[in-house]
Amino acid sequence: MDTMIATEGLTKEFGAKRVVDSVNLTVQRGEVLGFLGPNGAGKSTTMKMITGYLRPTAGRSTICGFDVLDNPIEAKRHLGYLPEGAPLYPDMSPRGFLLFIAAIRGLRGAEKAKRVAQAIDMTQLAEVLAQPIDTLSKGFKRRVGLAQALLHDPDVLILDEPTDGLDPNQKHEVRKLIHEISPTKAIIISTHILEEVEAVCTRALVISQGRVIADDTPAGLIARSPRHGAVTLTVATAQAETVKNALSSIAGVGAVEQGKASGNGVLLTAFAKDGADVATAIAERAAADHWAISNLHTERGNLDAVFRTLTNPTARKAA
Amino acid sequence: MGNVATIFRREFAGYFATPVAFIFIIIFLALAGSFTFYLGYFIERGNADLQTFFLFHPWLYLLLIPAVSMRLWAEERKQGTIELFLTLPISLTEAVVGKFLAAWTFVGLALALTFPMWITVNVLGEPDNGVIAAGYIGSLMMAGAYIAIGSCLSAFTKNQVIAFVITITVCFLFTAGGSSAVVGLVQGWAPEAVVKAVQSLSFMTHFQNISKGVIDLRDAIYFIALIIAWLAANVLVVDLKKAD
Structure with a gap:
């Protein structure tokens, strides 16, 4: 595979404070890496160092094999970058701005016009092209920032919160766009929207207090949830006690949790021990004993819980 | 060089995106004119030259150029666009030079628009146009030095007002270094060499030589060296201040 982005021991200190602590990562062509982490975890600082904007206190970073400090111009040629908050020149129009970026990117003539038109099309900017950027909505500004990053069809894209401030439809469009272009590129996005990681990322890095504390696929991260693989069923209130005891006796089932009583019965959740598959056994037992169940499903677990456990030091100690 | 031209075009157009450019040019022309006629007694002197016109340029620039240069880097830092x-494929030097040239051209344009003064003096008498041309060249070089100082200092801060005030202060030192007040201050006690050094650092000394029509290589080198030194410092400051 093609390694497009690589960092070695990337570290940044501001004064005595270590904001990023020896981050090692590689991103291959075709991968979409999600940076997850609480605010202030060091996501943006790490991105700024990968792009070569900030000089790391220690470590190095390469883009397409070019060291961002030793060979910055070459590295930046291969890079499309959307900085945090999508900063833009407020007095320019999106058209003027994109033409400026295209010129700096060395595009000329028909090629320049074509690429600018493509970027406008991909990010749906046609209706605001001549308006000063200052007067645009947050969503449009973000899309101008994206258009600018995509303009030269770069091999590497680094997008700091690309969907921040977009409405659900726009978020969907941007994720679709990232998904469409991802096979030929290496992409890093940062986000604190967990569903976004599941929607677009092939791999996720959880960063907390400047350290990488998890590097896994979104599915792998979800599997770390205690609820992952647990079976939840709704049983008639009269049978609740019997079923609860029966569940506990099934091999592989750990704790059984009783939820709220609702109109059609009681909610019971059987947690699987060590990732055992308990659903089949429970279903068979339910049929054999004629349980009056109105619903039975396997829990996927949720990224929220995993994220909180990983990034909240007190929760981590408790877990 | 292509990148410098691209940056230059964007920056230069930026001056005209808001009314700031027009206000600047109008005030520049109004002040240049009124200084010449009222403070310089242009008519009363009865000489066919632009001595009194150029005489006030250092003070005019001191007041107005910090207003042009303050936005060069402070604005980029404030907006986050820096x-x-x-992270575009350009070098820091290209970025600094492109911005500097845009501001310099803009001030140069304002200076060029004082051409009615030149027409006036040619209508009223028969001036030495070579001396006037030298005056314009000298004034333009001096403007470049002011802008280079302002550009460098604007990279220190996100706040344009702070950039403006610091630039005025530093430019004042460079301007007033040759005035009789400052020279008189050192003249009494300091050795001749120090007095000369203070004088030679001043814009006034060098500019007055040129504006009298004496284009001495040393005066030209002085301004060019000053521009290069301040722009080199500008590159360093931009690089060092990126983190905050």
């Missing part, structure tokens, strides 16, 4: 700008 991060976008410096």
